[in-house]
Amino acid sequence: MGSNIDALTTIFTEFYYWVTVVFMFLIHVGFCLYEVAASRRRNHMHTLMKNTMVIPLVTVTFFFFGWWIYFAFPNGPFINGGINFDAATGARPWDPAMGTNLGDHINGVFWAAFLLFSWTAASIVSGSVIERIRSGAFWILAVVIGSFAWIIDASWGWHWDGWMVKILGYHDAYASGVIHAIAGGFALGVLIVLGPRLGKFRKDGSPRDIPPHNPWLVTLGLFMIYTGFWGFYAACNVPLISPEVIDGQITGVTWTATNIYLAPTTLSAITFNFLMSLAGGMMMAFVVSKGDAFWTYSGGLAGIITASAGNDLYHPIQAMFIAGIGAWCAYKLHYWVERKFKIDDAVGAVAVHGYAGFIGLVIAGFMLWGQPSSPYDGYAAINPLGQLAGAVIMFGVLGFLPGFIVAKILNGMGILRIPRAVELAGLDFEASEAYEAAVAEVNEADKNMV
Template sequence: MTIETLRTGIDTVWVVLTAAMILLMEGGFALLEAGFVRTKNSVNIIMKVFADITIGTLCYFIIGFALMYGSDFFGLIGTNGFFLNGDLSHLDVTISLDTFWLFQAAFVIAVISIVSGAIAERVNFRAYLLFVLLMTALIYPIAGHWIWGGGWLSTLGFQDFAGSAVIHALGGCAALAAAMIIGPRKGKFSTDGTSVIALPSNLPLASVGAFLLWFGWFGFNAGSTLAATDARIGHIAIVTMLSAAAGGAAALLYTLFRYGRSDAPSVINGSLAGLVAITAGCAFVSDRAAILIGAVAGLLMIAATNWLEARKIDDPVGAFPVHAVSGIWGTVAVGLFAAEGGLLNGGGWGLLGIQVLGLLVLCVWGFCMTWFSIKLINRFVPVRATDEEEEVGLDISYHGIMATHTSPEFVEVKESFFEWEKVKDDY
């Protein structure tokens, strides 16, 4: 056995393990979102996550990966690699093509799961399945090609190590578009425009989901080295930890002194905001910069949440504040704090300008393509659940079962359930 063969084997094991860690994040998404929504919609959350994994994986295998990593066509799109066939020797990786695809497939599933949370409790399940297809086969892969597939933004020097922009900013802006089109949940805003608090069903469950996401993020960031022998792994791991801690601490302290209590949902999302923000620059910034990046992300997340509420945009899990706003900040932070090329490290304005340009393109692409996709889907399948389905709960409406039959919400809907059984086939 040669040294090169041994290195390839070790790198393969590393990438497969980190891909599995990222896939475990889907369990985190499921628990986080199920804990934030009402009990009568918990099963629907789980089913949407399974749709992300099943349909999203197949769409990415058949179409998406080729558009993202196929041979470049004028910096815009990949042209080969459908069904993972064809010559993909231009990919500069030391691992096998199968291993590389597995890691990238884990990423694409995370993108669509971001949108899922923003439209929880009121989206038609059939319409959501169609959107999963479009996001995983077209919207995300094309944008990904511009940065990670050898496209025009990568040629300009845009830096996004593990996806603050490609995954989180794009996914978060897509989530904003979806939430705006579908509209708020029934009763979310009163007639005078004030927000009505929809109490989370299970915050301990949501916190476990956040911890699973935190765990998986080490695979997300450190795994993006694609090599177990990369000396940067330890540094990537520590800045990931520091940024997440700073984001959660900033949210905890702000809510404690601002409202006299530390708000649990804000602290959960503050930690996630720190994770999102450091993802772009985890291989490029220092430990101290990571703390600042995370802390600012935690505060920006709270500000963005208030911004949504003021504009009567309903985002039950905070997908836009956590992913889009923190992803935008984290990508800009690369242009400020990167050890090589960062403005505050003597690198001038060049990298920062490229980062801002790339962000504008990705955010507009994610928002507009989602807007167009949902409008298109709505011509064939209503994207909004009916008033009756929303009132009874999407669990019973679309899946015929509730997460638990002992919750107060079940007591409220059990009588209407039998009436619903008589007419649900009409929907």
């Protein structure tokens, strides 16, 4: 920190990311509430712990190798160059920059902001597989999506130097694809192998509704996710940077906030678009679901997710309409896929995150056609084909395929799904027995003292 202005910029940036991390914690709180509420009473504790333990497992693995992947893999590797060992030096888990270091004010908070995205990616998958997956199997899948698959896609398409940005003109400022489409695709891959919950489909193949145990808690959880989403949006920006530091084609001396590609944006712009896309998604979902609370809330999320790829550049009314399209498609596709392919996605995660994210990327290709993907010279402009290819890579190549393959391996080892008898008795069977025994014993002891 050479001057006072440098010091202020550095400390402001450090504090900015720190605040986003605290906000994003609410996303995980929301997912936990929502999942427990959607599950039946006999599965509550296991459902809660399944998602809760994402926090420590993805955290340690993201420290061990996830963060290094982000800086090492922007070239593919071997698509646009090799592994970038030099750029990833400070992200090695044994590097002094990855610890208590008075010479570095950014690495820890920047790592944490990405880590919270990692939890979100794993948490999105968690809801769709409730009540029949083994926790141990899910936690392996959580590490694969949270500390490996998603951070590869971030390195490719959510990095100023990523090959997808350079070659395809890929633009995904607030992560329609790099978080949501990949997590939705991953969940779909797992669900195909895992199969539906017992009783989900009637003998004639038509689906039954399995209502949430507690609809109020479902909506409270989704409200929490909305709140955390604010932090997520802010964390996608670089808050303050000078043109000399960007070192691109921008002229003049005006400092700015940027998106992850170091292209200029403002918090004001994304606040307009966040709220207008939330509104568009909720309004459309309310209509298409005929006032269903769960789908109205989920439609708000689907709306934001659809508009997110271009929410740094859209007009707010454009964001609203794009969000409405995404929410409508997510609702219709969820039920069509459920009926047609017998996929039991307990919380609609594949639709709300996967299909909406995919559609959002494609729409951004047309809406932002010809606009620069980067402030640097020689990068491809944003275009429909590049966005479509990006959507396929996110949803299919880095999402669906790893989810399907790892689930197949776990299934082949006999450790993916709980036995039928356990599913019927409930995952909390042993814990319930222990609870009832403890209550009976303590009540007996208390009565003997009266």
